Amino acid sequence: MTQELASEGTRVLPAAATSLAPLDDGGPLTDDEALDWVATLRVPGPERDRALAMLHALMERAARHQVRRMRHLLRPADLATVEELTTAAADGALAALLGKLDTFEGRSRFTTWAYKFAILEAATEVRRRSWSGREVSLDGDERLTDPGPGPEQLVLAHDLADAVRLALDEALTDHQRRVAVALLVEQVPIDVLADRLGTTRGALYKTLHDARRRIRAHLTAAGYLFPTSRTGAR
Amino acid sequence: MTHDSPRLTEQTARLLALRTDPWLSCEDCFDRMDTFAEALLTRPGADDLAMRVHVAGCPACAEELESLVELVARENGLDAAPALRRLHEPVG
Numbered sequence: 001m002t003q004e005l006a007s008e009g010t011r012v013l014p015a016a017a018t019s020l021a022p023l024d025d026g027g028p029l030t031d032d033e034a035l036d037w038v039a040t041l042r043v044p045g046p047e048r049d050r051a052l053a054m055l056h057a058l059m060e061r062a063a064r065h066q067v068r069r070m071r072h073l074l075r076p077a078d079l080a081t082v083e084e085l086t087t088a089a090a091d092g093a094l095a096a097l098l099g100k101l102d103t104f105e106g107r108s109r110f111t112t113w114a115y116k117f118a119i120l121e122a123a124t125e126v127r128r129r130s131w132s133g134r135e136v137s138l139d140g141d142e143r144l145t146d147p148g149p150g151p152e153q154l155v156l157a158h159d160l161a162d163a164v165r166l167a168l169d170e171a172l173t174d175h176q177r178r179v180a181v182a183l184l185v186e187q188v189p190i191d192v193l194a195d196r197l198g199t200t201r202g203a204l205y206k207t208l209h210d211a212r213r214r215i216r217a218h219l220t221a222a223g224y225l226f227p228t229s230r231t232g233a234r
Numbered sequence: 235m236t237h238d239s240p241r242l243t244e245q246t247a248r249l250l251a252l253r254t255d256p257w258l259s260c261e262d263c264f265d266r267m268d269t270f271a272e273a274l275l276t277r278p279g280a281d282d283l284a285m286r287v288h289v290a291g292c293p294a295c296a297e298e299l300e301s302l303v304e305l306v307a308r309e310n311g312l313d314a315a316p317a318l319r320r321l322h323e324p325v326g
Binding site (some may be wrong): 062065066069070107108109111112113115116119120123127160161164165167168180184185189190191201202205206208209211212213215216219225 | 242243244246247248249250251252253254255257259260261264267268269271272291292293294297298301302304305306309
């Protein structure tokens with residue numbers, strides 16, 4: 001293992017910004033100090049309290065980063081609550097992380113592993129805020145709008161679009177069609193759709209995956225896709 | 235719906251017909267996100283086809299992985315651009 005982490009002397013806990021040097025040996029990244037994070041967080045006491053405070057600061061940093069990336073989705077009224085949103089996301093992420101602390105295997109640096117909880121929490125919350133009060137229609141096929149005249153090279157693509165529309169109608173179940181249209185045509189965020197339908201992001205993605213398989217089989221049978229093709233139209 | 239109904243856009247049609255095999259769930263993607271983000275940033279030859287396929291078909295996971303790559307890159311003085319380019323290379 002040639003990975004070099006910039007350490008900061010004898011710190012018990014790592015700073016957030018220790019450096020990752022490029023690797024060329026193909027081995028996993030390790031973070032010796034990650035063991036200190038996990039061990040410290042497991043044992044009640046002042047050190048754990050200090051670690052929790054540091055970890056919450058890391059969560060806030062990552063949540064703020066995510067909210068800033070997605071702030072264009074927020075309405076003006078929500079922009080005034082960005083800090084509140086960031087703190088709430090950090091709180092939620094910290095709770096989620098602590099619930100999964102035993103699953104940390106050290107395959108990445110602890111801070112990278114921790115950041116993803118805050119990013120997920122913040123992104124989900126921004127999507128929810130941006131769609132709060134907006135209706136999610138689940139008619140399934142009434143939002144398939146005409147894109148209008150396109151470049152000449154889209155003639156074949158229009159043939160594909162027609163074929164996909166036919167596949168939506170003929171190859172999918174009502175539920176698959178509603179989910180596929182809501183997610184990909186209406187562009188309802190998957191977290192928002194999961195909330196409205198009382199299901200999970202994972203379950204919706206599986207429904208979409210199955211729908212895509214059926215669409216592709218339909219297109220292949222109709223001659224629009226080669227059986228071995230991954231994405232392209234003929 | 236009949237064949238005379240309004241058309242989908244080309245982009246949306248391709249997203250609907252996207253091949254998302256090998257299968258990876260959003261939960262699996264989340265589990266592997268940190269490891270893959272670091273690999274993209276630090277190992278030029280690193281790849282995870284299932285992750286790239288999933289990200290191509292799941293805009294939410296794509297946003298979150300891109301964000302993680304950017305954050306880790308920024309905090310470690312690395313350039314995120316090459317990693318993001320490799321993340322979105324065509325999956326073939």
